[in-house]
Structure formats: structure tokens, C-alpha cells
Amino acid sequence: MDIDIITLFPDVSLAPLSESIIQRAQTKGLVNIRAHQLRDWAEGNYKKVDDYPYGGGVGMVLKPEPLFKAHGALKREGTHTILMTPQGKSLKQADAMRLSKSFAHIIILCGHYEGVDHRVVEQLVDEEISIGDYILTNGAIAAAVLIDSIVRLLPGALGDDESSVEESFTNPNLLESPTYTKPASFRGLEVPEVLLSGHHAKIAEWRKNQAYERTKKNRPDLS
Secondary structure: OEEEEEEOOHHHHHHHHOOHHHHHHHHOOOOEEEEEEHHHHOOOOOOOOEEOOOOOOOOOEEOHHHHHHHHHHHOOOOOEEEEEEEEEEEOOHHHHHHHHHHOOEEEEEEOEOOOEOHHHHHHHOOEEEEOOOOOOOEHHHHHHHHHHHHHOOOOOOOOOHHHHOOOOOOOOOOOOOOOOOOOOEEOOEEOOHHHHOOOHHHHHHHHHHHHHHHHHHHOOOOO
């Protein structure tokens, strides 16, 4: 898979992706991640990429010209283009799974200021994605989150591919059950006895019940 990020802050996007699992996925050749400076496609001495919105209002809007040029330079047959924006649909695990399986090349456009000229959305963007109902300083951070969610699902990215099967949101309506490790007793806090029993059926039933309870408590909107 190839992923190209178009942003005003390439280093912000790449920093979280240069460690741990995502870095190893790149070393293995499972994914190539490149971040491009939008100003490289801007004109004039000041490489201006934004301007005031027509009709008035606060803030600045990213201009269409550099975004169209950048996208045109990077796209190829089969490219899927995503805009990171608070106006997009909320990212779900199902989206990460779909994107990891469906596309060999993804371009991610990072919003900034008050967003991008809507002609970019109309002509270049295949889908708009948000990572949550809140506002960040720029879309480069959101792009890193999206990429992490996709790349970890590529075959071979995780030490055990089953790790991505048995986790929260694999079932979109259920969180993962609590987990424990050694020591069995810590500061008077005991690991549930059933997990030490070796009785696989009882353990599975316990985990199922705990997952429902955890979902009910932490994410009642899912249950």
C-alpha cells in the first residue's frame, strides 16, 4: 500500500508513524507513507495557500489551486482520496478495515484553518472523514490517526494477525472485555478466578458477559 499525505505540517503527520508497529510495517515494505508540503505547489514569493472566505466570516480557507496541483501530481489509476475534516463521517473500525483491504494507493488531504475550498471536495475527494466530534489545530494529526488504524490491519503488520480480530469494535456494538496479566495478586487485588481455571468455555462466557457490562457502562450508545 502507498499513502500520500498533503499537508502544511508533514512532520506532524510522520512523527507518530515512525515508531513501533507502523514503523516496522514500513521497514517490512507493507506500506510506503510519504508526507508532502502543500506549499511546494503554491505560487508566488510567499507560497500563499490560504485566503479569506467569500461571503465573509472568520478565519482563512485553503485555496483550491495548490491542492489541485498537488493531487494531480500524486494521483494515479485507482487512487482513493480522503479529506480529513470535522465535517466528515466519524471514523469507525469498519472504515479502517475497508480501507486496508480495498485500495493500493490513498491520498489524504489535511484540512487547516476554516477548511478547504469546497471545489476541492466536489472534484477531488472520494470521502470525508472525521476522527471525532471535536476540533484539532490541523488535519495532519487526524491523518496520522487514520493511517495508524489502517496500517495495523495490513497482513503481517501485527505480530499476530489474530490480534486485530479479538479487540474492541471488531463487533461494532461491543467493547473488549477486561484483561489481566501476572502477578495474579497485586496489592490485594486479585485476578478473577475464572481466568486461572483453565476452563476455556467458562472463560469465554466470562469474557462475553464482561464485554457486555463494559459496553453498557462506557459506551451505552453502542448497546
